[in-house]
Structure formats: structure tokens, C-alpha cells
Amino acid sequence: MTAPDKNNTSQRWYAEGLRFECRRCGDCCRGEPGYVWVTRDEIRRMASHLGLSPEEFAEMYVRRVGFRRSLTERPNGDCVLWAGQDRGCLVYPVRPIQCRTFPFWRQILRSQRTWARTSRRCPGMDRGRHYSREEIDERRGKKF
Numbered sequence: 001m002t003a004p005d006k007n008n009t010s011q012r013w014y015a016e017g018l019r020f021e022c023r024r025c026g027d028c029c030r031g032e033p034g035y036v037w038v039t040r041d042e043i044r045r046m047a048s049h050l051g052l053s054p055e056e057f058a059e060m061y062v063r064r065v066g067f068r069r070s071l072t073e074r075p076n077g078d079c080v081l082w083a084g085q086d087r088g089c090l091v092y093p094v095r096p097i098q099c100r101t102f103p104f105w106r107q108i109l110r111s112q113r114t115w116a117r118t119s120r121r122c123p124g125m126d127r128g129r130h131y132s133r134e135e136i137d138e139r140r141g142k143k144f
């Protein structure tokens, strides 16, 4: 006998899983203004990846928003760590959890409709690697 599914996750619309494979086009790193929330640990990891001290990294790439911290944007809305199509994201192997869990965010997974709406702007969604419901929920539960 299996344990009861307390959160009724088997009833989620994506119970059969979803496909996603990032194509590194950078569309989600560019354009629209927004926030990429970062923690102290993430700042430490990104700084180390770039050979900087956390203080140097924060000075160059991080802004304060209330009590939180976000990566800086360029005036055109691009993420400050997006280095163009050839070089891509400068911190990709140690990117923040917000970037790492996209597109399995709570607000995107709210319904098939919200998923489909986002997929119009992300060519990696609905193709490539299959993620099980459990894998999706594990990512969906991450806080950022």
C-alpha cells in the first residue's frame, strides 16, 4: 500500500509530467524588467565562479530591493550577467535557484493556460527532457 497523497499532487494537471530543455537562447534573461532574487550563498558561489570576492560581486552585479537582493539589469532590461548569444550566462553552472528552477515556477504551473502562455516565449518548453510530476514538484517547491 502506498502512503496517502496528502497534497493530492496526482491530480495536478501535469500529473503525467512535462518536457523542458533549455536552448540557451537567453530570451528569459533579456528584455522585460524584473527581479532575479539572490541569497548570500548564491552571491558567494557566483563571485567565486568569476574569481571575485562576494563584496566585489555585489558591488558590480547586485542591487538592494527593500530587504532583498536582486541581480542588476542593464538599462534595456537585460540581466547584467547575460553576455550575449556567444558567451551566454556568465554564471550558468552556479546560477541562482530562480533561474535553475525555471519554468517550473508556481505561477507558471498554476494551469495549462499559464504554462502555455509562458511557452510562447520560451522555445525550450514542451520539448526535450521529460520531467516527472515528482521532479516538477520538487522544483516548484523551491523558494526564491
Ligand code: SF4
Pocket: 021, 022, 023, 024, 025, 026, 027, 028, 029, 102, 121, 122, 123, 124, 125
Ligand atoms: S527562454 Fe527558455 S530556452 Fe531560452 S534561455 Fe530561457 S529557459 Fe532557455
